[in-house]
Amino acid sequence: MLNFLPGSVLYFISSVLLAINTTVWAGLISLGGIIKLFVPFTAGRNFLTKIMNRFMWAWATCNGGILFLLADIEWDIEGLENLNENDWYLLISNHLSGFDIAAQTYVLRNHIPMLKFFLKRELMYIPFLGLGCWALDMPFMSRTSPAKLKKNPKLKGKDLISTRRACEKFKTMPTSIINYVEGSRFTKEKHARQDSPYRYLLRPKAGGIAFTLSAMGEQFTNLLNVTLVYPEAQDDPLSEVMHGKIKKIVIRVQVLPVPEVDNKRYFSEPQCRVEFQRWLNQIWEEKDEQIHQLMIKHGAVEDDKAEKSTAA
Numbered sequence: 001m002l003n004f005l006p007g008s009v010l011y012f013i014s015s016v017l018l019a020i021n022t023t024v025w026a027g028l029i030s031l032g033g034i035i036k037l038f039v040p041f042t043a044g045r046n047f048l049t050k051i052m053n054r055f056m057w058a059w060a061t062c063n064g065g066i067l068f069l070l071a072d073i074e075w076d077i078e079g080l081e082n083l084n085e086n087d088w089y090l091l092i093s094n095h096l097s098g099f100d101i102a103a104q105t106y107v108l109r110n111h112i113p114m115l116k117f118f119l120k121r122e123l124m125y126i127p128f129l130g131l132g133c134w135a136l137d138m139p140f141m142s143r144t145s146p147a148k149l150k151k152n153p154k155l156k157g158k159d160l161i162s163t164r165r166a167c168e169k170f171k172t173m174p175t176s177i178i179n180y181v182e183g184s185r186f187t188k189e190k191h192a193r194q195d196s197p198y199r200y201l202l203r204p205k206a207g208g209i210a211f212t213l214s215a216m217g218e219q220f221t222n223l224l225n226v227t228l229v230y231p232e233a234q235d236d237p238l239s240e241v242m243h244g245k246i247k248k249i250v251i252r253v254q255v256l257p258v259p260e261v262d263n264k265r266y267f268s269e270p271q272c273r274v275e276f277q278r279w280l281n282q283i284w285e286e287k288d289e290q291i292h293q294l295m296i297k298h299g300a301v302e303d304d305k306a307e308k309s310t311a312a
Contacts, residue, residue: 029136179208228249
């Protein structure tokens, strides 16, 4: 609606609106977290968690409203028809920008439970952020470093036990956990530094998803392989969205069976880890080709076959 305005004006307006939206709903979630601290009953805490999840749903919905107000975005989405808000999901996704979370929560908010993240335990002590994430029942993890394990072998397996304990509450409440398996956002510099074998992706890291599956794999209904593409983006998609430059956002959701991870074998047998990494690499190879075809479809790159034909 306001996309006729100059990019600098759109950036200012979007910055203000997104800040207000996040402050309002994060404040309500944090307030709910304070109340939740003093509720002694599990049923009461679960009820408050459901309310906090609705606040997160409202945050995602308002983000979509801000986008509608400021940008004329075409959403190209496939794969939502077989999802269910009452199921348990583990999501894996490529990672391009700080905008990814807002885009994915907005698109998926009415189809699966609100997204949750495994967080480092240290984040629990950050004012408001830690309390808000705790109020949303996001699991906090304490990972023991290899150096500590070497000094004290008795600590081996403690991380898995603590993570299982943190995820106990998910047995009775449908949950979606998201894992960006590349470990960080894609940039051309990181891509070159890794010598990545993929055109549009960084190398996937199997450790985090394997740890999650070994901790609560039996609870998940399906694995969701999510592919996110901003065909027109030249730099940071978040900045370009806020400047009104992004006109298309593409999301593909593939429903897959949950792979089994034997935590005893995975953490003790190198061959088991190699096989799991090979499985993830295959998914990433297919995702890379899927992104390439989507880029061709939306005119962001030339068709390889067309280029070869012209060259001939």
